Amino acid sequence: MADEWQDPYDFAVEVAKIAGKIIRRAAEEEIKVNTKSCTVDLVTATDVRVEKIIIGAIKEKFGEDTHCFIGEESAAAKGPSVLTDKPTWIIDPVDGTTNFVHGFPFVAVSIAFAVNKELEFGVVYSCFEDKLYKARKGKGAYCDDEKIEVSDIKDIHKSVVISEFGTNRNVDVVTEICATMKRILLIPVHGIRGTGTAATNMCMVACGAVEAFFEIGIHCWDVAAGAVIVQEAGGVLLDVDGGPFDLMSRRMMSANNRTIADRVIKEIKIFPAERDDGK
Numbered sequence: 001m002a003d004e005w006q007d008p009y010d011f012a013v014e015v016a017k018i019a020g021k022i023i024r025r026a027a028e029e030e031i032k033v034n035t036k037s038c039t040v041d042l043v044t045a046t047d048v049r050v051e052k053i054i055i056g057a058i059k060e061k062f063g064e065d066t067h068c069f070i071g072e073e074s075a076a077a078k079g080p081s082v083l084t085d086k087p088t089w090i091i092d093p094v095d096g097t098t099n100f101v102h103g104f105p106f107v108a109v110s111i112a113f114a115v116n117k118e119l120e121f122g123v124v125y126s127c128f129e130d131k132l133y134k135a136r137k138g139k140g141a142y143c144d145d146e147k148i149e150v151s152d153i154k155d156i157h158k159s160v161v162i163s164e165f166g167t168n169r170n171v172d173v174v175t176e177i178c179a180t181m182k183r184i185l186l187i188p189v190h191g192i193r194g195t196g197t198a199a200t201n202m203c204m205v206a207c208g209a210v211e212a213f214f215e216i217g218i219h220c221w222d223v224a225a226g227a228v229i230v231q232e233a234g235g236v237l238l239d240v241d242g243g244p245f246d247l248m249s250r251r252m253m254s255a256n257n258r259t260i261a262d263r264v265i266k267e268i269k270i271f272p273a274e275r276d277d278g279k
């Protein structure tokens with residue numbers, strides 16, 4: 001049987017690189033900053049423009065109504081993002097908008113594709129590093145066409161963990177996040193890091209640079225592509241309570257193995273985040 005998702009996969013790689021070039025060019029000009037859910041949840045004309053270019057290119061290539069789309073910048077106007085069985089592109093045109101605005105060089109184009117609610121492939125292009133991470137279900141994970149694998153560390157005391165502070169500035173939430181980070185540091189672990197983009201954070205797990213990345217508050221478009229890349233690199237994906245990974249839940253634990261995941265999960269204080277699908 002013809003491999004029907006190879007063409008969209010190859011196209012996702014191509015369009016991610018084009019989008020990355022647009023982002024790099026835009027970074028050389030003055031960036032007008034707007035805000036979304038709060039004063040520190042930033043968005044720029046580049047986020048909106050790049051998403052339109054990606055979706056427009058996909059529609060031109062595969063047909064106007066062939067596929068569905070969940071894109072960060074168009075989602076806001078549409079209400080809850082419901083993932084159906086239909087072939088669906090899940091897109092974050094600029095993951096790390098705050099970094100883009102500040103010139104902090106970790107900004108990723110994240111493009112994933114799901115069919116029957118199963119993620120088929122993920123592409124993450126870290127455009128200032130010029131590193132393209134990609135993976136298709138069942139076919140391994142790659143960075144610039146070199147196979148990547150998670151680290152084999154099982155001892156939490158020899159691990160580096162990634163997490164993020166997010167954009168929620170509610171004092172109780174910030175207190176919980178900081179308390180979780182403190183508990184993890186005091187295990188102790190070698191260190192806690194964060195690139196400011198979930199997609200890139202997950203690629204750091206996939207290539208074995210760190211052992212785990214978790215966050216409460218991410219969206220499906222931040223993590224969909226990284227989820228395929230982590231899984232195909234031999235990693236594990238879970239809910240932050242150790243249950244099954246739920247793409248629309250706004251929370252995620254990704255790690256090199258279950259031992260590390262479970263040990264970090266013990267330190268996470270969970271706070272509520274409204275689901276992407278509104279359920």
Ligand SMILES: O=P(O)(O)OC[C@@]1(O)O[C@H](CO)[C@@H](O)[C@@H]1O
Pocket residue numbers: 042072092094095096097098164165166167196197198199215218222
């Ligand atoms: O709005 P953006 O830039 O597309 O994405 C938001 C984001 O960068 O912020 C979080 C850091 O808290 C990341 O985990 C997530 O990817």
Ligand SMILES: [Mg+2]
Pocket residue numbers: 047072092093094095096097
């Ligand atoms: Mg974004």
